[in-house]
């Protein structure tokens with residue numbers, strides 16, 4: 308299963324761009340500000356319903372336009388499935404096979420897309436919500452029913468927080484506790500299982516890329532020695548005081564250590580990038596090689612930030628995987644991944660066959 312065709316309208320600087328993708332390797336070259344990252348971002352939005360660069364939808368819409376549309380076709384067994392995402396002032400709407408879908412998550416199984424871009428160090432550097440998103444995307448692709456637990460948990464959390472904020476009596480707030488605990492525990496158990504799986508691959512990638520020993524643990528978001536129900540009971544007064552639920556999987560975190568030490572503020576920017584790449588590569592490796600679902604891996608200008616040795620290691624890590632690769636580069640002669648199946652040149656937002 309791979310993404311075979313993309314059509315982008317009024318997305319960032321791309322007015323109207325349509326192109327085919329190779330099932331294995333597509334290379335897109337272009338000068339600075341030609342639209343390379345925008346093109347990858349459009350593909351990412353198609354699979355994830357959100358950008359990796361911004362949370363502000365209006366930034367994705369081409370200046371002067373009122374909506375963007377990204378349309379894609381995925382080869383699946385004997386048929387092609389179409390995916391569509393439209394962004395406007397009304398929000399993001401998605402279609403699958405021409406029919407509107409209720410949740411953007413419905414597109415995700417058709418296009419598991421991952422990106423390694425110059426900003427990946429943010430996965431390490433920024434707050435825990437980025438790492439929770441990273442984790443949840445991975446869990447979903449290993450355990451598809453996770454999304455339902457996640458949605459039900461979010462619903463319970465939202466209602467519970469609204470009741471806390473409105474200072475409603477405890478009995479009203481507690482009406483949401485059963486769902487909060489039930490789905491929160493399911494979610495948390497799935498995440499913990501996933502971290503175990505991820506570790507096995509991430510350790511090897513970190514050794515290859517960083518030459519360091521990585522360990523990753525899952526912190527559930529409530530004290531280890533109590534159940535979620537107990538933790539919720541104990542946190543009632545602080546919940547009430549702050550007007551928000553203080554414990555639960557929405558407060559979960561990954562604890563990441565290299566050579567036994569925490570990484571926060573301890574490693575260089577370059578090491579943060581390599582560590583993030585090791586974690587992202589581990590997610591890609593978790594897709595079974597014999598699965599019909601192949602992740603689409605987007606590499607945004609990989610030569611720009613890594614030294615030659617690291618780049619070579621990253622390339623060998625990536626090449627060992629059965630992924631669909633879409634790579635951007637400033638230099639059309641970029642040949643580290645071998646000969647591309649399809650190659651394009653992008654100039655001022657226009658994509659042409661190279």
Ligand SMILES: Nc1ncnc2c1ncn2[C@@H]1O[C@H](COP(=O)(O)OP(=O)(O)OP(=O)(O)O)[C@@H](O)[C@H]1O
Nearest residue numbers: 319320339340341342343344345366367368369370
């Ligand atoms: N909403 C928008 N409408 C129109 N143009 C936009 C919008 N958002 C960004 N741009 C412009 O799109 C252009 C291309 O940006 P993009 O980040 O895709 O370039 P790039 O080819 O990746 O460049 P670099 O090699 O520097 O990373 C930039 O000039 C940017 O200002």
Ligand SMILES: [Mg+2]
Nearest residue numbers: 343344345607
């Ligand atoms: Mg760019």
